[in-house]
Amino acid sequence: MKFLFDSDTWQEIYGSIRKNKLRTAITIIGVLWGIFLLVVLLGSARGLENSFNKRFGNFATNSVFVWTQSTDKPFKGFQEGRRFTLTMNDIDVLKSEYSEEIKLLAPRNQTSNLIIKDFKSGNFQVSGDYPILDQIQKKQLLYGRFLNQNDILSIAKVAVISEDMYKQLFDLGEFPIGQLIKINSISYKVIGVYKPSNTINFDGDCAYIPFTTFKKVYNTANKVDWMMITANEGTDIEQMEKDILLTLKNLHKVHPEDERAFGSVNLGKEIGKVTGFLTGMQFLTWFVGISTLVAGVFAIGNILLITVKERTKEIGIRRALGATPKSIKQQIILESVFLTTIAGMLGIIFGSAVLMFIDWKLGSGGEGVLINPTVNIPIILIAFVTLIVLGTLIGLIPAHMATVIKPIEALREE
Template sequence: MKFLFERDTWQEVYDSLSKNKLRSVLTMVGVWWGILLLIALLGSAKGIENSFNRLFGNFATNSVFVWGQVTSKPFKGFQEGKFVNLSISDTEKVRDNVEGIEFVVPRNRNQALVVRKFLSGTFTVFGDYPILDKVQKKKLIHGRFINQNDINENKKVVIISEDIYKQLFEKEEEVIGQYIQINSLNFKVIGMFESGRNVGPSSDIHIPFSTFQQIYNQGDKIPFMMITGKPEYDIKQIEIDSKLLLKNLNNIHPEDKRAIGAFNLGKEFAKITGFLKGMQFLTWFVGIATLIAGVFAIGNILLITVKERTKEIGVRRAIGATPFEIKRQIIVEAVFITILAGLIGIISGGWILIAINALLGQGDEAVFVNASVSISVVFIALVILVFLGTLIGLIPAFKATSIKPIEALREE
């Protein structure tokens, strides 16, 4: 490795490249473009992945939403068109009898007029259990979420989103302990959570499930439930089993496809994950293929350079240079050109990602969120460049040492 630190080694590399500057630049274009493409596409794919993660971030993604609809087949004396009302007891039976379930969360929802002093608006009010915070995590800014004591005592407490706060409160006004009216009933604010992009039903205001049942006279009925499967179980099978059980509990024909509605978040998330993995694989494939093409171009140019330097190589051989030293010099030139082009490509790709983040990565609706590549990806790309540069440098290196010194000295 000592030769790498010798001035003569790098002087020879410089002389070789500077003899035909245009050719040297064109030689590097293929590698530069390949690494730029690799960095830019991988960073963009990461930005899209981050965007989806932000979209689904508050949810347990291995989940399915289930609700009652209208039957399309008569069954056990019930006519077609019966409306299906799900109940709390249904959620308990699903939780206890369907394999692979981690949580079953019954939920209530209604629209309500919300008033504070002279400000008001119509928002979605949810009746929820504390367990909701495990499957749809709230990023609390102030206060707390609903607890079991709120449920047991039917407390009139409320958790609001940051957006609701902005509409009903003055800027920087204290929120915890304040009261708002929901359908003319006073509720004490105990928490405020960060607003974000929502998956599924919009999430504005939360009150205890038991309080919701009481003020809306819901009894045992629920409009929908959220079922979360354990990570090792297939959420599509959990959906099938849960719907079949609910049909049996509610006297619905087993083949009635309309009676129980569902939105399988896990299935949709798996599609997106598969798309992102495919995109990353395609990016690596295209990037490496372009790199290989660029490196082969370097090999071809070096073959031409070796041909032009035949007499020089003959002189070096005649004064005592070994075949190994000749090969080593050619390989160093190949690796140097490859790495130099690669580093320029990495820097250029980084600039492109900076531009993407500045132009397309801002705001809640951004398609790309923090489009970037990790240091490990850059390191792997450089290792690939060194390997390919060494490999392709062997071809002109062996060509250079295959010429006999006497024949090389005769070359004009």
């Protein structure tokens, strides 16, 4: 390792770089661009993944949503175009038949109503729900609490409202918990205020009241507008959706091949497409980044080969003065490693700066596209070490070419 601290060695390297400034700059840029792309692409992919996780983080992603529409085929004496509704009986049957597959099942009823607080009012969604909804789609509460089982059993006139509803109906700074609002001319006590998440929002600005209260006030009997179903771990969510829809078709005398009678959204299936896309993005990122990196390293090898050719006479003189093949080889390899190291460090610095800019520009706010785009330090270190190793290996080729030059032939070189 003595040659690393030999001033003559570094003077030779400095002289070579200074003599070929443009060529050296182009070489460094080639390698810099490779690791720069790797850092930026990996960071952007992570930012996209973080954004996805933030949007769906509070939602049970292995969920299916089911509602009724109108039939598309006549069946068992019923005409095409028949309309029907889900019922609480359907809920009981599904819980019984799919007890092993279903983890959570939330029947829901919704309507739109004028909500009044003193002299302020607005039209909002009103949803009759069970406390289990908070497990499927976690609510970020700013004040108070969500619905509980006691509210269901006592048919309580209580409501959980959104942050926007609170701002529209209440005075600035007014504490909402315990205050009364009127929905459909009936007074409800506000027990909670939630902040709508950045996930899929099926409800918009919605006032949640107990399912039993909704049933009594709006006289819905056993009617259910739609249901949210979450599967247990390891359940095939697509197969469960098909089985549930077939069971509901049998219950409501709908043709088994009727595709219009029930509407459904399989969140697990849709999210699977997105995660598949993210996986493909990561693979493409690694492929493009590493390919560019390798191409840059090969550029260094080509430049050094040209340099060795140009310095044939110089190398011949050094050999004639007693320089050993080993010392010449070490100098060429050290020059290769030095250029790769400088290029790698600059690439990492510039890549990190770009990721900081992306985070500032695209990652801020509730609708951030690329949130916290970062690359793990171990990955950076592995990429950097790999770059150094490649630089060393590629430097062996011109180093070998330099050592096979015979002094007498080199001195004759014009």
